[in-house]
Amino acid sequence: MTIWIFMMAMVSQATATDNGLTVSGRVKARLADMPAAMTKIADLLLESPSAPLELSITELADQAGTSAATVTRFCKLIGYSGYTQFRVGVASDIGRGDAHESWSTDIGREFHPEDTPREVVRTLLNEHVRALEATAGMFDLDAVQAVARAIATCRHLDIYGIGGSAVMAGELQGRLYRIGVNAHCWGDVHGGLTSASLQSKNSVAIGISNSGRTDETVQMLSQAASAGAFTIAITHETSSPLSATADITIGTAAPDLYLQPDDLSAKHSQLMVLDLLYLLVAQENFAETAAKLAASAMAVSGHRRPRRPGRENDRLSLRIQGDLS
Template identity: 60%
Template sequence: MVSSTSVADGTLRVAERIHATLPSMPAAMAKIAELLLDDPTAPLELSITELAERAGTSPATVTRFCRQIGFPGYVQFRVGVATDAALGSADDDSWRTDIHRTLEPDDTPEDVLRTLLDAHIRSLRATASVLDLTQCARVAERIAAAPHVDIYGIGGSAAMASEMQTRLYRIGVNAHAWPEVHAGLASASIQDERTTAIGISHSGRTKETVEVLARAKDSGAHTVAITSRSTSPLAQLADSCLLAPVPEQYLHPADLSAKHSQLFVLDVLYLLVAQHDYSATVARIAASAEAVAGHRRAD
């Protein structure tokens, strides 16, 4: 569900909230989402019953949809749509130029910079709006107490796993990153109920990551998925799922906005772990900084 903070401060428009929560919506709600993305002002003309009929669902599902994206009910949702419509009439050109565009061959460097900045900001906002902080805190508690933490990531997600492993290890967590399936399976097979295993995959469909996390779960580990879709195989397998969605399709195949969303979730998780024994965390960071100080040139 979209957080109350994002709703209160107005950082996300209705369409952005829909994009952010769409990956975790059940099929009936997804029908409503798709209808509204195609026709954003439909609620201004339709009653809740009429909207439900057009989407092929029920008024109760429309109400649940409104709550899912951060509105108490249909009335408040219509007010949000009306507000966005008013804003859109004033700055529709800039909105479409800055937000709803992809990279083109003749884009200027300024166009590229603006497009990428908008895409990455939207990804971070979307992730912050759906991140379950209660679940995040529970996962951090398990990581802090675990005698062993495995982190699995294949391909592009391997860098995310390695970064998280380095940060956790530096504050005293016995963490290990496994970017290769054979080594990952070997480590996963010796986990137990005291350990935590984290699988990172944007799609949630990377076969190797799903396989390794499944082996860790079979061994008794508490399993965590960091992915963009709650309906993905990785998310469905895991005991805990932390969503890192990207609001829209990639601007291009190598778009890093998905990685920024993953890093954002991992950073929140890391800081919550660091808080568990703050004095020990500070001491370990200071000790590791002092150890490498001789390898830095003086200013």
């Protein structure tokens, strides 16, 4: 605990005194004022910025061809009280660099930490629209119609997905179940494999995976195929192992690099496929679908608070009064 408190204090001190300059920025700023011995240290640091984290003060001096005392004077010249604080400054710089690199990798190239909320909204909207348009352009509507008919007439439907794709599987299951499809979703491979093994030629199985390379989803869909089920893959990677397992693949737009690793535009593309399947299945027996939707709506109606008559008019009146006052 004492060491941790000491290091935190050192980081705070280094951050408070760096005036926004990195260690290399400080070195370059004072390079013209350095004697020859310190210039050797500067050259070493500019070539290997992380060297102080790996070397003691003596080892750094040896590599630079100077003395430990000169290293200490060098640290003070660029604004640090000693070698320990200097090393904290170096670590802080590397941490900042890693943070930007991580942001670029995990969040993406289209977004920046300094973006305003308006810029974030505009970028998100553009990316989502692009993903939806690309997905719509990929549809083989005859194949999608065949999938919808198979779902509407199947004895049992399994939907498999892991992680974020499990959420999509649950979404489709909930919609189809409400209109009378015997649908089940599985985000756990043990349960999914058990269910898949009980499939038959009168069953349908859907595997959802953005990459098409999630082992558990591939295993579950493969097991369903072995049991005789009609299998569908929903993925952006049409040459993936999941696609190779399926009878039909419904493609979604490949995720842009703008948002990684779990890119939101992929979810919107997947939802578009789910919406399309749901609507086409509902059309297969419209009268029965309408009756089931009405029955399910009636069943939950008692759990919804009624709207107060005239509430919108009351709000409008209050707004007008506020504008006039």
